[in-house]
Amino acid sequence: MSPHRPPGEPERPVAVPALPDLPEATVARLPEYLRALHNLAENGHETVSSEWLATAAGVNSAKLRKDLSHLGSYGTRGVGYDVALLIDQIEYVLGLTQRRSVALVGVGNLGHALAGYDGFATRGFRIAALFDADPVRVGEEINGLVVRHVDELSRVAIEESIAIGVIATPAAAAQRVADRLVAGGVTSILNFAPCVLTVPDGVDVRKVDLAVELQILSFHEHRKASLTALPAAGAATLTPLPGDLAATDPQEAIGT
Template sequence: MTPRQNRNRDRAGRGIPEATVARLPVYLRALHALQERGVATVSSEELASAAGVNSAKLRKDLSHLGSYGTRGVGYEVEYLVYQISRELGLTQDWAVAIIGVGNLGRALAGYGGFASRGFRVAGLLDADEALVGQEIAGRTVRHIDRLEDVIASGRVSIAVIATPAHAAQKVCDRVVAAGVTSVLNFAPVVLSVPEGVDVRKVDLSIELQILAFHEQRKAGGPGDRRLSGEGPPGPAQYVETVEAG
């Protein structure tokens, strides 16, 4: 069993819900901001507000870590940072390989937040001969043919895929075959992976489309009128389907 599978088993044994795990990085980001301002303690209400959740949910989430705060005082910021960082595995050194160093990959390679959060960029790879050998953020771009060597020599734990859509699945198959079980996918495609491999997808275009939907509704645009029965007539079954859903 891999270290990551052991962590997942231990987490399940402690009964930490995946929804809570997903919120922990948000709490950690808020806590880091408090640290930068020199704040030593924070109430659950203040931290919840900074994280965009209600205080009851935050207290329940943190209780899974064994952190309950002190009545009338709140949470010690530095210790809570340590608790969450330890739970997320950020007290260890995680090697990351970025595959695809176009505009997005180049930006990711130069992101300073990786090192401060326990992530080390161990390799940059691309199939473009014009990019191979270039120095980006102090690292040399290697040819994609050396992917397996870079993963092995750099002890890569996480692969970041920032390739064009048509190349993403093949790259994913190779990193998984090389032993990587965590993938962060920026390519606009759904990746197929075997059981035991975790994939997180980041699709900026989808997020923008969701924001456009909400902007349209706030402005009383076509989407809002259509769902409320106003605007140009459309198939009756469309409205019925929406209402039934």
């Protein structure tokens, strides 16, 4: 539920009569819009222009307007979008009008940080259970929750009506954890382990690999450095790529 609404104030009617069939790219951008809208609401703003909201979310305004049109929200010319109403619409579409229970498996450095993060509660999620296989970790209390042994995972997932499982274990253990989550009725998994999971049809997996993200950023750093170091126009040599991948013609290599 939106934290911007004062206690006791009735919920605004959600202007989305049925759950729309949204493009995946639009779904991926909605949380960014929601983050920006919550910031606006917390600072007392009642309306926002498409240009401002697009800039805050890192997209162009035409794309934002198209995304929001899928929700049945078109804004008002000269006024913009009603911030509170748009929050309600996006939260409805993302299924955030009810708090979802989350199980976190693996309370090493990353898992411990995730377990202690207070931001989940204000965005519709409740960390309901923590698990680990390390006897040293089992029994530890983190943010009011006692870490259970992973052998209890399937049973607790059923008892606590766990909606989402978060895997923050080493790669070697991730598939076994995923199998136990599925056995406990969990159909959505967020995987931080650097591996690909095999799950049945109907189970959604989102993979977050921090090393991959860093490698992508490394590519961009390498590319920027290479562009900066390009020889003057007409120079006859370029740094060869590994494996003889460089073009033999300098003009071909720089795409002219």
